[in-house]
Amino acid sequence: xxxxxxxxxxxxxxxxxxxxxxxxxxxxxxxxxxxxxxxxxxxxxxxxxxxxxxxxxxxxxxxxxxxxxxxxxxxxxxxxxxxxxxxxxxxxxxxxxxxxxxxxxxxxxxxxxxxxxxxxxxxxxxxxxxxxxxxxxxxxxxxxxxxxxxxxxxxxxxxxxxxxxxxxxxxxxxxxxxxxxxxxxxxxxxxxxxxxxxxxxxxxxxxxxxxxxxxxxxxxxxxxxxxxxxxxxxxxxxxxxxxxxxxxxxxxxxxxxxxxxxxxxxxxxxxxxxxx
Amino acid sequence: xxxxxxxxxxxxxxxxxxxxxxxxxxxxxxxxxxxxxxxxxxxxxxxxxxxxxxxxxxxxxxxxxxxxxxxxxxxxxxxxxxxxxxxxxxxxxxxxxxxxxxxxxxxx
Numbered sequence: 001x002x003x004x005x006x007x008x009x010x011x012x013x014x015x016x017x018x019x020x021x022x023x024x025x026x027x028x029x030x031x032x033x034x035x036x037x038x039x040x041x042x043x044x045x046x047x048x049x050x051x052x053x054x055x056x057x058x059x060x061x062x063x064x065x066x067x068x069x070x071x072x073x074x075x076x077x078x079x080x081x082x083x084x085x086x087x088x089x090x091x092x093x094x095x096x097x098x099x100x101x102x103x104x105x106x107x108x109x110x111x112x113x114x115x116x117x118x119x120x121x122x123x124x125x126x127x128x129x130x131x132x133x134x135x136x137x138x139x140x141x142x143x144x145x146x147x148x149x150x151x152x153x154x155x156x157x158x159x160x161x162x163x164x165x166x167x168x169x170x171x172x173x174x175x176x177x178x179x180x181x182x183x184x185x186x187x188x189x190x191x192x193x194x195x196x197x198x199x200x201x202x203x204x205x206x207x208x209x210x211x212x213x214x215x216x217x218x219x220x221x222x223x224x225x226x227x228x229x230x231x232x233x234x235x236x237x238x239x240x241x242x243x244x245x246x247x248x249x250x251x252x253x254x255x256x257x258x259x260x261x262x263x264x265x266x267x268x269x270x271x272x273x274x275x276x
Numbered sequence: 277x278x279x280x281x282x283x284x285x286x287x288x289x290x291x292x293x294x295x296x297x298x299x300x301x302x303x304x305x306x307x308x309x310x311x312x313x314x315x316x317x318x319x320x321x322x323x324x325x326x327x328x329x330x331x332x333x334x335x336x337x338x339x340x341x342x343x344x345x346x347x348x349x350x351x352x353x354x355x356x357x358x359x360x361x362x363x364x365x366x367x368x369x370x371x372x373x374x375x376x377x378x379x380x381x382x383x384x
Contacts, residue, residue: 068348071279071302144279225304225347 069272076148085136154271177259186243216273289357332361
């Protein structure tokens with residue numbers, strides 16, 4: 001199988017990048033698909049990266065205390081009610097309690113912004129609120145503040161099914177995202193689909209490929225030793241096949257996020273997840 | 277605004293009760309063996325090398341930590357409730373910097 005061989009080649013390269021820390025990892029055990037913890041993350045033919053996680057990694061995600069992502073979430077909880085900027089406002093001034101105002105909202109992102117008529121992620125919207133409504137500086141995409149706030153907002157949709165709209169004004173973005181997903185790129189000439197659709201469940205080196213679902217982001221990744229965004233993961237997957245990555249927040253990655261969320265429609269949001 | 281340590285202790289406990297304490301602290305735990313990609317030199321080691329916990333000034337838990345410990349270390353242990361008072365958590369970094377947190381407990 002030609003693609004599989006290319007994949008293994010991809011991972012001989014990626015191995016240097018990703019697995020330097022733990023080459024002596026034991027063979028991943030096949031998940032017990034009847035385990036209720038795993039079952040929550042399988043819907044029909046779809047499953048999230050949680051399912052291919054090692055049981056030890058799942059234990060950490062399942063305990064909000066042990067999950068290091070909550071160090072960022074807790075920081076965001078204090079930022080939520082802290083006034084910042086010329087308007088003298090905090091998130092709380094307009095949105096009150098996030099557990100109420102943000103409940104379920106991120107499950108339908110990215111979405112078309114009503115006034116701006118363009119496709120935006122949760123992170124873009126947070127920066128619109130900061131720049132236009134609070135009159136303060138936007139947060140950098142991969143900053144602790146943005147990652148924590150994104151996690152705080154997204155976790156208000158935990159266990160709710162992803163439900164993005166890809167029709168109407170969102171349609172051209174969706175088409176663009178789909179095109180990106182099937183486009184071969186990089187020196188290894190691979191598309192997202194070759195790994196995450198054709199080969200999910202297959203083991204390459206010590207890593208087991210999942211369907212590459214976006215439902216757990218921002219995610220605490222052991223390799224990063226910190227919280228990281230979905231667009232950072234896109235960059236990683238682009239670099240592993242030696243393709244030029246885009247910047248976080250670009251229209252390309254935003255459209256790709258919409259396509260991935262559409263693939264995930266029906267799966268529960270699990271932000272902030274924990275991954276290897 | 278820095279990320280604060282997260283600590284879980286009960287606000288109240290029964291006399292003689294053994295309760296679990298959970299702690300997680302934000303720290304890079306720089307091993308000293310990673311190379312700076314730009315300069316090619318090793319990034320100096322800077323880890324939390326010691327964690328100490330006192331309960332009304334009595335030592336109840338201490339750990340010596342090594343560079344093999346992951347970033348943002350999670351530590352959990354048990355304490356027996358004897359009297360109302362304060363539990364003080366202290367982490368010491370190679371640089372000498374100290375992080376401390378205090379939790380009150382009422383024993384009935």
